[in-house]
Amino acid sequence: MKRRAHSLALLLLALTGATAAETPPPWAYGFKNPMPPDAPPAVVAAPGTATPPLPDHPLLSLPGTDRRFTPAEIRDNFNPADWYPGDHPPMPEIVAHGKPPIVWACARCHNPNGKGRPENAGIAGLPVDYFIEQMQAFRNGERKSSDVRKPNTPLMVSYAQAMNDQEIRAAAEYFGAMKWTPWIRVVETARVPQTTVSAGMFLPVAGGADEALGDRIIEVPEDADVVEIQRSPRVGFIAYVPFGSLKRGEELVTTGGGRTVLCSACHGPEFKGLTLPEVGPIPSLAGRSPSYIVRQLFDLKEGLRHGKRADLMKPVVANLNTNDMLAIAAYLASRTP
Template sequence: MLGGVIAHAQDTKAASNAEITAAEAWAFPVYPPLSELQAPLPHPQERVHVTGSARGYMQSQIDQSLPDWFPQDHPPAPTIVAEGRKQMESCKGCHGFNGTGTPATASPAGLPKAYILEQFAAFRAGQRGANTPRSSQDMRKEARAVGDDDLRLAADYFSKMKYQSHVQVIETATTPKMHWKFLMQVPDKGSAREPIGQRIIETPVSFADYRYGSDRTTYIAYVPPGSIARGAAISAKGTGAAAACESCHGATLHGVGVIPPLAGRSPTYIMRELILFRTGKRSNPQAAPMRTEASQLGINDMIDVAAYAASRKP
């Protein structure tokens, strides 16, 4: 069985531009249209709750700032994380108090501090976030606005946070039909399904938990049948001219030194970054090895390694 998996992977070729464009349609978040942003919300005085939290907040409070639903889950957060600064968003607004993020954003929790600082330098220099999805462009703007002291505080805070995976990876030949809603794919009403094809479909178990910024939001990631086993083979032995993922990220994909961990993280986010490496949109010098690696992978290979990495315990 394993020999067949390896052969399948080695038969693939580097992703074509057409395949990349097709993958971008599901891997890159679609920003909500104005009509969605203007959709009716609960009454300002209505009290809102999320799964597992004893706290409740009025909609008017949530409109002003995403609340801290689980203060017991993290140490006191620096001002830049919890509140932001004048003309600068708080880190928690996209990445949460715990740094868990969402499939549409990065998960800085547990990343090496040096790596976080390296990525901020790349955003500031225009080596990340230029001519890329809007989420990356937003980060480029934030990186240029944040002061060095706040940056170091945020990097120190998130690097010391223990990352906890919130994604369950499920292999399936079909997936519920989805539509985009607030940067996230969510199931259509009804029970209609469609072939998964060459895709990863990641969706929150509770859209309300996601919408109201719960750091404990859980996700289901649907991936093609056999992708986890194929990804394990690529991770351990490589495929074609592409090196084994474990040769840099470690045998457990928990990272080595400044090289970031991958285990248990969003497969959609991993896939998106592989595409950005493949298209040269992560152009800082430190990204050169990954640009080479991604140039040797087909779309199926990328999906497989993302599925496998997400299925591992962090």
């Protein structure tokens, strides 16, 4: 296996030249419309800025727990609701409460179980060293977003710069200790529910009609209310993908399809991750958010990701177009973690 990863990258030199530049697919970044050429960067609240108080509401509940929270408590940036504390190990301080007034609790966006939502990242089960490396990449300006409207990346940059190495490692070890389990149901279709976007997540319009899916992946919660209002960490997502994308994705992922190399070479025969000499741990891909995977592939192709593993991926994505990325992500999301 010596120098295996480098040899695989070199094989790509024999492939055809890179495809023409494309604009970021808006659906992957949580938008309905393409990014205009003069789009300003996302406006991110200054560190420590308090979120406006929500109106008082009766206490909300979820099945399987006797805990009750108000909407304000559920969305508390520094003490978010933990509906099912028995579902996960004890949370480190940085995960449960963040680092006021700058760093939000990791559990606020990624959930205490690390499953996250399509607009951010599922981080449960990531290798500890990989997690730390990515936080350092945010800290050092080596991870940026192709769609400047998306606020997650600048937020993560500010958090990584405010966290010390011990806090980053505590979060990495906590989330790395939990296995990634099924969270996304992939459905091939031509039409999807009409949707709106809330903070980067697609939600079905209540009483709305349907619309053509086209060349998109649309991820919506299995139960929009309990995910959006109560932020249930036990309810996953449906990923609607175009007809034929799973077959096309399987071809690209397992053979390269003449455009790339097979994903299993680095991510393992079942796409559950490997450890490679001279590279280290490679993350799993099976069953993870296809929107997130497309974002990473696109950002890599645009040269907005840097570092050892990112540099290895650049020739892998060089010849992929957006539809290739869609098919790859759809197929990987359909695989059992």
